[in-house]
Amino acid sequence: MPNPCPIVLDLDGTLIDSAPDIHACVNAVLRQHRIAPLGLPRVRSFIGGGVELLWSRIMAACRIDPAHRPELIAAFMARYHDATALTRLFPGVTEALGRLADDGHPLGICTNKPMGPTRHVLQHFGLSQLFPVVIGGDTLPKRKPDPAPLRLAFDQLGGPGLYVGDSEFDADCAAAMPAPFLLFTGGYRLKPEAELPHLAAFDRFEQLPTLVADAAMTRPA
Numbered sequence: 001m002p003n004p005c006p007i008v009l010d011l012d013g014t015l016i017d018s019a020p021d022i023h024a025c026v027n028a029v030l031r032q033h034r035i036a037p038l039g040l041p042r043v044r045s046f047i048g049g050g051v052e053l054l055w056s057r058i059m060a061a062c063r064i065d066p067a068h069r070p071e072l073i074a075a076f077m078a079r080y081h082d083a084t085a086l087t088r089l090f091p092g093v094t095e096a097l098g099r100l101a102d103d104g105h106p107l108g109i110c111t112n113k114p115m116g117p118t119r120h121v122l123q124h125f126g127l128s129q130l131f132p133v134v135i136g137g138d139t140l141p142k143r144k145p146d147p148a149p150l151r152l153a154f155d156q157l158g159g160p161g162l163y164v165g166d167s168e169f170d171a172d173c174a175a176a177m178p179a180p181f182l183l184f185t186g187g188y189r190l191k192p193e194a195e196l197p198h199l200a201a202f203d204r205f206e207q208l209p210t211l212v213a214d215a216a217m218t219r220p221a
């Protein structure tokens with residue numbers, strides 16, 4: 001692994017708490033179709049595998065006729081594209097990313113969120129300049145937990161490195177590469193921390209630069 005090593009980060013549930021916006025967009029679409037709204041914890045538990053899987057889970061939960069799927073997803077995407085009003089950065093994210101960039105780590109994003117809303121939210125929070133590489137859920141035919149998007153991110157950043165994420169999708173993707181995985185425990189994970197393969201875990205972003213430095217020391221060059 002080069003030093004300072006590339007670092008790829010997940011977006012939803014890792015850098016940003018976007019569940020309230022996703023929840024609002026989902027319920028606006030359900031309301032339009034006279035379907036009872038879903039609670040925030042339920043919608044949050046459906047996030048992580050991208051828009052297609054999100055809607056498969058919503059349609060199963062609400063027993064919606066599959067024939068409505070294309071129009072529901074289209075209506076959702078129209079709202080989701082620039083939905084940032086309810087989204088927040090997790091505390092300490094900007095400072096931690098700034099510190100990693102200052103230390104010379106090439107930074108990238110590997111998310112299952114489609115590229116349109118990904119670009120929009122990064123710009124909204126003034127983070128676009130920090131990430132020379134951004135891989136979205138629609139960049140390749142396959143999404144996390146398939147390792148292809150993460151592999152592409154590291155290839156574009158110039159070599160292997162660390163992956164930082166919050167969910168089963170992220171942990172399984174890193175394990176499939178394989179890449180050392182740092183788990184943020186404050187996101188949208190459903191399983192207990194011990195069931196997700198990870199090198200180290202953290203619950204505050206102030207801890208991330210130290211974990212990255214420790215990981216670099218314990219890994220072969």
Ligand SMILES: O=C(O)COP(=O)(O)O
Nearest residue numbers: 011012048049050111112
């Ligand atoms: O769009 C999603 O379902 C989640 O995206 P993520 O990969 O940034 O967690």
